[in-house]
Amino acid sequence: MSCYNTEDFIKKCGVFGLDLSKEKLDMFMDYYELLTEWNSFMNLTAITDFEEVVVKHFVDSLAVCQADVFRDALNHTEKREVSLIDIGTGAGFPGIPLKIIFPDLKVVLLDSLKKRVKFLDTVAEKLQMKNINAIHGRAEDFARDQLYREQFDFSVSRAVANLSTLTELCIPFVKRGGYFISYKSEKVKEELSAGKKAIEILGGKMEDQLEYNLPDTDIKRSLLLVKKEKSTPKKYPRKAGTPAKEPLS
Numbered sequence: 078m079s080c081y082n083t084e085d086f087i088k089k090c091g092v093f094g095l096d097l098s099k100e101k102l103d104m105f106m107d108y109y110e111l112l113t114e115w116n117s118f119m120n121l122t123a124i125t126d127f128e129e130v131v132v133k134h135f136v137d138s139l140a141v142c143q144a145d146v147f148r149d150a151l152n153h154t155e156k157r158e159v160s161l162i163d164i165g166t167g168a169g170f171p172g173i174p175l176k177i178i179f180p181d182l183k184v185v186l187l188d189s190l191k192k193r194v195k196f197l198d199t200v201a202e203k204l205q206m207k208n209i210n211a212i213h214g215r216a217e218d219f220a221r222d223q224l225y226r227e228q229f230d231f232s233v234s235r236a237v238a239n240l241s242t243l244t245e246l247c248i249p250f251v252k253r254g255g256y257f258i259s260y261k262s263e264k265v266k267e268e269l270s271a272g273k274k275a276i277e278i279l280g281g282k283m284e285d286q287l288e289y290n291l292p293d294t295d296i297k298r299s300l301l302l303v304k305k306e307k308s309t310p311k312k313y314p315r316k317a318g319t320p321a322k323e324p325l326s
């Protein structure tokens with residue numbers, strides 16, 4: 078392990094105001110080991126170099142900690158449980174890094190590929206995480222299940238679909254007063270104008286857009302913060318596949 082530049086990882090987390098304890102650092106290292114091991118026999122990520130994983134997966138996942146609404150909610154976990162669902166989590170991004178940093182956060186990881194869910198179960202078990210659940214299926218189907226519909230404080234998603242489609246996959250899971258937070262690259266302007274209508278139809282309101290560089294790089298990213306103001310009409314999401322084929326506009 079000592080061959081990895083963990084000091085640099087700690088420093089990069091500091092950019093987002095996060096203090097990485099030895100215990101949390103060890104969890105990230107175990108996660109990295111599992112990710113590269115499983116990636117040798119199944120497709121989890123194209124990025125395997127440690128420093129690249131740190132910046133493009135771990136630190137990028139944690140970028141949501143810059144958002145006041147997220148940080149403020151997590152700083153009050155002693156009063157009530159805060160819940161988050163990660164839609165199309167893949168190898169666990171951003172959900173697993175967030176769970177490592179905030180162990181009291183209730184996390185649901187959702188993905189439509191079963192073998193990825195198996196990987197996530199293994200990560201949760203090896204890292205001895207509690208109050209985390211990896212589920213297999215389509216967002217469109219789970220969002221109709223009363224156990225999941227409008228049950229979460231935060232619904233987050235990275236690299237899954239364009240904003241209009243993603244809005245239909247994510248907003249139905251959010252409680253009124255909660256947030257859908259979309260991780261996007263810098264080219265978000267067009268998506269935003271195309272996604273406006275979908276946000277409104279599904280009960281959301283675009284509240285903020287945070288732009289940042291991944292630490293020590295010129296890679297630009299955006300976080301879109303959508304507040305859920307009204308309940309999502311019952312007919313949404315439409316049946317699996319329709320939000321991608323016919324995005325709301």
Ligand code: SAM
Nearest residue numbers: 165166167170188189190214215216235236237
């Ligand atoms: N969020 C991860 C990341 O940032 O590395 C994974 C991104 S990967 C490009 C997209 C993932 O979304 C895939 O694992 C895919 O199986 C999942 N996915 C796509 N559409 C989905 C849907 N409708 N419901 C659930 N998962 C979905």
